[in-house]
Amino acid sequence: xxRKRSFGAELTPRQLLEIDACTQCGECLKHCPVQQVTGDxxxxxxxxxxxxxxxxxxxxxxxxxxxxxxxxxxxxxxDFAKAVYECTTCGACGQSCPVGIFTQRLWPTLRKELVKRxxxxxxxxxxxxxxxxxxxxxxxxxxxxxxxxxxxxxxxVAPRADLAYYAGCSGSYEAWPMVRGDVLVLHATGVPFTxxxxxxEVCCGFPLFITGQHDRLAELTKRLVDGYxxxxxxxxxxxxxxxVNIMSRDWPVxxxxxxxxxxxxxxxxxxxxxxxxxxxxxxxxxxxxxxxxPCYLSRGVGVIEEPREVLRSIPGLTLLEFERHGLDxxxxxxxxxxxxxxxxxxxxxxxxxxxxAVAKRADRLILSCPxxxxxxxxxxxxxxxxxxxxxxxxxxxxxxxxxxx
Amino acid sequence: MVTATWTIPGACVVAATxxxxxxxxxxLALHALRWLEAARRSPTARPRGIAATARAFVGATVDIVLLxxxxxxxxxLWCGEWVFHGSLLLVVLxxxxxxxxxxxxxxxxxxxxxxxxxxxxxxxxxxxLVVRLLTGQEKFSSPxxxxxxxxxxxxxxxxxxxxxxxxxxLVAVKLFALGVVTFSPSAPPLEILFTIHLGLVLALILYxxxxxxxxxxxxxxxxxxxxxxxxxxxxx
Numbered sequence: 001x002x003r004k005r006s007f008g009a010e011l012t013p014r015q016l017l018e019i020d021a022c023t024q025c026g027e028c029l030k031h032c033p034v035q036q037v038t039g040d041x042x043x044x045x046x047x048x049x050x051x052x053x054x055x056x057x058x059x060x061x062x063x064x065x066x067x068x069x070x071x072x073x074x075x076x077x078x079d080f081a082k083a084v085y086e087c088t089t090c091g092a093c094g095q096s097c098p099v100g101i102f103t104q105r106l107w108p109t110l111r112k113e114l115v116k117r118x119x120x121x122x123x124x125x126x127x128x129x130x131x132x133x134x135x136x137x138x139x140x141x142x143x144x145x146x147x148x149x150x151x152x153x154x155x156x157v158a159p160r161a162d163l164a165y166y167a168g169c170s171g172s173y174e175a176w177p178m179v180r181g182d183v184l185v186l187h188a189t190g191v192p193f194t195x196x197x198x199x200x201e202v203c204c205g206f207p208l209f210i211t212g213q214h215d216r217l218a219e220l221t222k223r224l225v226d227g228y229x230x231x232x233x234x235x236x237x238x239x240x241x242x243x244v245n246i247m248s249r250d251w252p253v254x255x256x257x258x259x260x261x262x263x264x265x266x267x268x269x270x271x272x273x274x275x276x277x278x279x280x281x282x283x284x285x286x287x288x289x290x291x292x293x294p295c296y297l298s299r300g301v302g303v304i305e306e307p308r309e310v311l312r313s314i315p316g317l318t319l320l321e322f323e324r325h326g327l328d329x330x331x332x333x334x335x336x337x338x339x340x341x342x343x344x345x346x347x348x349x350x351x352x353x354x355x356x357a358v359a360k361r362a363d364r365l366i367l368s369c370p371x372x373x374x375x376x377x378x379x380x381x382x383x384x385x386x387x388x389x390x391x392x393x394x395x396x397x398x399x400x401x402x403x404x405x
Numbered sequence: 406m407v408t409a410t411w412t413i414p415g416a417c418v419v420a421a422t423x424x425x426x427x428x429x430x431x432x433l434a435l436h437a438l439r440w441l442e443a444a445r446r447s448p449t450a451r452p453r454g455i456a457a458t459a460r461a462f463v464g465a466t467v468d469i470v471l472l473x474x475x476x477x478x479x480x481x482l483w484c485g486e487w488v489f490h491g492s493l494l495l496v497v498l499x500x501x502x503x504x505x506x507x508x509x510x511x512x513x514x515x516x517x518x519x520x521x522x523x524x525x526x527x528x529x530x531x532x533x534l535v536v537r538l539l540t541g542q543e544k545f546s547s548p549x550x551x552x553x554x555x556x557x558x559x560x561x562x563x564x565x566x567x568x569x570x571x572x573x574x575l576v577a578v579k580l581f582a583l584g585v586v587t588f589s590p591s592a593p594p595l596e597i598l599f600t601i602h603l604g605l606v607l608a609l610i611l612y613x614x615x616x617x618x619x620x621x622x623x624x625x626x627x628x629x630x631x632x633x634x635x636x637x638x639x640x641x
Contacts, residue, residue, distance in 0.1 A: 006442070013443040014626055020436060020615035021623040024547035027478050046547055060439050062431065098475035099620040100468070100627025248637050265638060302634035 004069035007055040010113040018101040019056065022049040028093035028103070031324075033331040034086055037348035043083045045093040045103060051080045052110065081119040084110050086342050088349070089210060090295035090331035092324075104299060107336070111212030121211040123341040128207050129216060136202035137169035146198035150176035155187045161194040163269075164233040164261070166224075166247075168240040169203050170370035178373050181393035182239045182266055188400040189273045194231045196224070204243040209250065211337050221254040229260045239266040239393060241297035241369045242335075248301055265297060266393060267368065271306040274313045283399040284316035290362035291319060291392070292353060292376075293329035294369035307368055307392055314399055320360050322353075333379070334371035350379025358385040368392040415592040418603065422585055425607040436615065453629075461632055465625035474627070481540065485533035492522035492529060493557075496564070499523070503582035523568055527561040530554060549612075556609050563602040573599045 008016050028045045029035050035044050042048075055077070057063075058070040084107060091104030114120035121128070131140035147167065165186055171179035186193050195201065205220045228236055238244050248263040273279040291311060297303045304326045311319050324330045333339065333349025353376060357365040365387050367373050377389055453461075468474060472490065476483040499519025501512045534554065537546065567573050577594035584591035593603070 006439075008439060008443060009446075011443060012447045013440045014623075016440055016443050017619045017622050017626075021619040023614060023616045023620070024550045026546035026550075027475070030478075050547065050549075056439070060435070062435055065435070096478045097627075098472065098478065099616055100474055100624045100630075102627070102630060244638065263638060268638060301637040303638055 004059055004064075005116070006059045007052065007113065008060060010109055010116065012109075014102075015106055015109055018106060019049055019052060021099045022046060022097075022101060023099060024050065025098060027096050027098055031092040031096045031328075031330075033090060033092065033333065033349045033352070034088060034342075034345055036352070037333075037345050038086075040083075042079055043086050048080065048083050048087075048107075048110075051076065051083075055080070077117075077119060081114050082122070084114060085120060085122045085125075085211075085336075086338060086345065087336055088295075088331045088333060088338050088346075089336035091299045092295070092328070092331060095299055095327055104295070108210050108212065111210070112214055113212070115212040115214075121213060121337075125207075125211045125213075125337055125341060128211065128337075129213055132203045132208070132216065132220070136199065137173060138203055138207040139169060139173045141173050143199040146172045146201065147195075148198075150180045152180060152183055152187070155183050156192075158192040158194045160232045161192045162232065162234040163191055163193040164228050164231060164236045165193050165195050165266075166201065166204070166236055166238040166240075166243060167195070168238060168243045168370060169207075170242075170374065171240055175370035175373040175391065177394045178239060178367075178370055178391035181391055181395070181397040184397035185266075185270055185279070185393050185400060186237075188397070189270070189278045191273070191278065193237075194233065196227045196231075200227050204238075204240075204246055205250075205254070206242040206246040207337050209246055210242070217250075218254045218256075221251050225251065225255050225259055233261045235264055235269070236261050237264050237266045237269045239368065239370070239391075241265070241294040241300060241303075242371065244303075245296040245300040265301070265303045265306070267306040267310050268303060270393070270396065271309040271313075274310065279400060281314055281396075281399050285314050285395075285399060286316040287363040288318040288320055288361065289364045289366050289390075289395075290322060290357045290360055291325075291366045291368075292322065292332060292357075292372065293325055294367070294372055295329060295331050295335055297368065298329050299327055307366075310392060310396060311366065314396070320362050322356055322360070332367070332369075332372045332376050334369070334375035339371060339375045346375050347379045350376040351383055351385075354380060354383060354387055355385055358387050362387065364388040364390050364395070366390055366392050366395060411592040412595065415595055418593045418595075418600065419581075419585070419590045421607060422603070423590075425610050426585075429610050429613065433618065436618075457629075457632065461625060461629040464628040464632070465621070468624045468628055469621050474624070481536050482533065485529050485536055488525055489529035489533060489557075492525040495519045495522035496526055496561075503579050504586050506579075506583055520568065523561070523565050527558060527565060530558040530561060534558070550614075553609070553612065553614060556605055556612075560602060560605045560609065563598050563605065567598050567602065571598055 024046045026046055032044060055072055058072050064070055087107050089104060089107045094101050094103035097103065111120050127140070128138040131138050135141060136143050137146070165182065167179045202220055202223060204224065205217045208214065208217055236247070238247065244263060244265050252258055270279065289311060291307055293304060308319060311317060322329065330353065331349060332353045333346035339346040354365065367376060367389060368391060373391055380386065380389060472483060472487050475486055495515065495518050498512065498515040502508045505512060573596050574594050578599065580591040581593040
């Protein structure tokens, strides 16, 4: 008798313990942004875990071990797959979990299992591997247009330097003011930095990782790591929280050893530059701004204080906070590569962020993630409440001394 | 001393007890097998320093003893859950006198706290139920979770009744319990409250939430993650 593939085949022992540890208490549900905008119980974290336990029993339970794997209702599997892909993987459920389940990792792992079973990815996500193969980015946009539309002409990129900047696909194709701001601020610090040419700066792998399509991750990682290593890079900075997350947490695994350089989020580099006097802020800004913590930056890699330090360094600026901020921040709706598949959910979540920012009487909503930037701006269109949306580096670039028109 | 005599219902109770306990161990073994299979195919985790491991262990112990993560997200529910878990532990310790012979001194010492906990246990469960109903928690939690809560409430109430107003033959209970664990079963006392109490306990063992075994490990891992988070992108 041969056993069918286990539903737990992609899960680590820790994740299997987590599946068993869920008390079904429902605390997480109060923090689930998808649950909040859809009201659909099947999307909820405890319901996904309850169903997955049933699937595990079907392939790993006593009956399965004695007489072979049990059949699973395909409709249940399909509903489960939809629920897993509808999730934004923001990890708020795990942050509020009384038994500490690491859901920001659990859901992507379940997606990996669903891909192996032909139940994922969903919609436009399925085209990502092909698009990355053709153009180097998941949006299938020409590599030649990666930097040219937004890169400031007066900024020089060194062929080799200790510092490198990775712009990322979402910023380069969908959030130009953000990446332009990054480059202007880096330039203003006076620290030479290098970049890979547009054709070589390929996707970091996060969209593939988060949708469970792991086949090309090692290859992409090797291309990028070797590219930066050949330029003598000691520190790689990036403004995209998702890129930073996979670079710091997973690249060493895909690369097979420690990276030859360290990874930093751009706000960390800039906050240090301000402290060291490398970056001077000349203009004051008499505004109240509210900062949204991207899930993969705060819960993902623990960068919470530095963006606030950067904002507080701007004279005249008043920094407001969302009710849920820092480790408890609420997803803006763009995470988990779900924003283009479950568009309406993402818009509804984005509008919740906008509404709270307006209710707090902020003049400006500050973001620091290209996916958030693209989707919350989209959510703003046609919405009854309006607010200025600005990326943190875009804002800083407007007040630093070396900014060029 | 009056001891129960064997009857068909008594034999059924003993058989059910062994069946349920065997099912519990089988379930545990199947889960352990699943964890071991996953451990075999997973890459070996990077070793951690002794200091980091100790910090995580101490932190996780605090998390487990104080139910810290629940306190952070739902203080009202936490009060009831903490009293419930604490009093349940004391009541279980008090019950060890039925399974051990001779009774160790520490179990003797646990008798009075366990007796007091017997009153706190149903009160805490009632409080949890009220908090969950009043705060709308029921719409978030699973029906199975509610059933378990009602089951434990039933166990607590029947246990309290037996230890106060409707005492049972404790010698017969001890002979039965000791007989079960030493595989030389005696007939159970077929008193209605005891039978209901035992039946509810067997139902709980049959459907005991797996978090009882696994949550301490996930809490240890969560504490490690919390400590590691500041090291992902920051110099230690």
